[in-house]
Amino acid sequence: MVDSSFNVSEEMGNEMQDRGTFIGHFMPGLAATAFASLWTYNNLFQYHAARKENILNGKEMKMLNFRSTIFPKFSKSSPSVPVQPYLIIITATTGYVLETIGILQGRPIIKAIEHILMYSFFWLFALCPIFRRYKYELPPSAAHAVFMVTNMAAGYIFSQHQRGGLTRKMHMTLSLLAYLTALCTACEIANRKSILVTLGKTLSFMALGFWFILIGFILYPYSFMPKWEASDHIKMEIITPVAIVNVVVACFVVFAINVIVSVRVKSLNMATLNRLVTFSETHKYSAVNTCDGGKQLLSDSDDDH
Numbered sequence: 001m002v003d004s005s006f007n008v009s010e011e012m013g014n015e016m017q018d019r020g021t022f023i024g025h026f027m028p029g030l031a032a033t034a035f036a037s038l039w040t041y042n043n044l045f046q047y048h049a050a051r052k053e054n055i056l057n058g059k060e061m062k063m064l065n066f067r068s069t070i071f072p073k074f075s076k077s078s079p080s081v082p083v084q085p086y087l088i089i090i091t092a093t094t095g096y097v098l099e100t101i102g103i104l105q106g107r108p109i110i111k112a113i114e115h116i117l118m119y120s121f122f123w124l125f126a127l128c129p130i131f132r133r134y135k136y137e138l139p140p141s142a143a144h145a146v147f148m149v150t151n152m153a154a155g156y157i158f159s160q161h162q163r164g165g166l167t168r169k170m171h172m173t174l175s176l177l178a179y180l181t182a183l184c185t186a187c188e189i190a191n192r193k194s195i196l197v198t199l200g201k202t203l204s205f206m207a208l209g210f211w212f213i214l215i216g217f218i219l220y221p222y223s224f225m226p227k228w229e230a231s232d233h234i235k236m237e238i239i240t241p242v243a244i245v246n247v248v249v250a251c252f253v254v255f256a257i258n259v260i261v262s263v264r265v266k267s268l269n270m271a272t273l274n275r276l277v278t279f280s281e282t283h284k285y286s287a288v289n290t291c292d293g294g295k296q297l298l299s300d301s302d303d304d305h
Contacts, residue, residue: 022216024098029212031091036206038084040199040257043068047195048265056270068188068198070143071129088126092119114157121150141189148189151182151205166228166236170215173243177208199254207250214246 050066071084096119099112128143139145155178161171184201191197218228228235 022220022222024102025212025216025220028095029209029214029216032209032212033206034209035084035088036202036209037253037257039070040202040206040254041261042071043195043198043202044258044261045265048261049268052265052268064193066193066195068192068195070147085126085129088122092122092126095119114161118150118154118157121146121153125150141192144185144189148182148185151178151185155179155182166239167219169236169239170211170219173239174208174211174215177204177211180204181208203247203250203254206253207247210246210250211243214242 046069047064047066050064054064096116099115099119103109103112125143125146128138128146132138132142155175158171158175158178161167161175181201181204184197184204187197188194188201217225221227
């Protein structure tokens with residue numbers, strides 16, 4: 001009876017495994033890793049620039065002019081083109097197209113709907129900075145809040161995504177990383193001036209991207225790639241340390257980005273540094289006024305890119 005139950009479970013796991021594809025995990029993982037790296041670079045650059053500006057002007061570090069953002073400040077050369085949000089929309093739309101193709105090829109509709117709903121959250125997340133850029137009012141930290149909910153939804157979907165032993169273990173790790181990203185984002189909303197909290201969010205999302213890519217190699221390899229058998233107990237046990245190594249690799253990447261940014265900021269002269277900091281402040285308090293004698297409508301808490 002036990003053997004029969006195990007066989008049914010294993011067959012269901014194999015059935016679920018056959019519904020996924022290598023490219024369907026590699027591409028989202030690559031996108032998550034790329035955006036997490038960009039957000040890490042962006043916030044570290046702001047932090048190191050603000051820190052150097054304080055040192056050169058003799059200011060105390062508690063007066064550090066740093067406030068975390070998800071997207072970079074819009075540049076002077078193209079102030080009306082927030083590029084990264086549009087890239088996220090393109091990525092999510094590509095996901096829609098691939099899921100639609102999958103349905104036409106016989107993929108279960110319910111599984112495709114789960115993924116489409118997840119992509120829809122990223123669509124909404126990307127729209128937040130676009131709306132703000134074109135002066136549509138949103139609550140403070142709206143993009144952060146939507147990103148938090150997006151990862152909570154993704155974590156729940158991942159936790160319900162599997163039934164087989166190996167598949168379950170891989171997707172539960174993915175679910176934990178999504179929940180961790182959501183938790184760090186919630187902490188960032190509460191303290192936008194902490195670089196460590198911000199790096200916790202980007203590092204978690206980067207580790208999620210790396211793990212997504214790894215799932216493609218382990219669960220859905222092409223014919224020329226080595227295969228992982230769910231019945232292989234040793235390989236099942238290896239998954240746990242591999243998950244830890246995955247996070248360690250993400251830490252090394254964040255550390256490497258920090259070194260690159262630090263070297264770049266050190267090479268900036270005072271004029272360039274002041275121009276960057278001045279633009280940041282000018283952009284933060286952009287001219288959106290009420291009728292009440294020019295009082296600013298966008299406060300410091302509304303700086304939400």
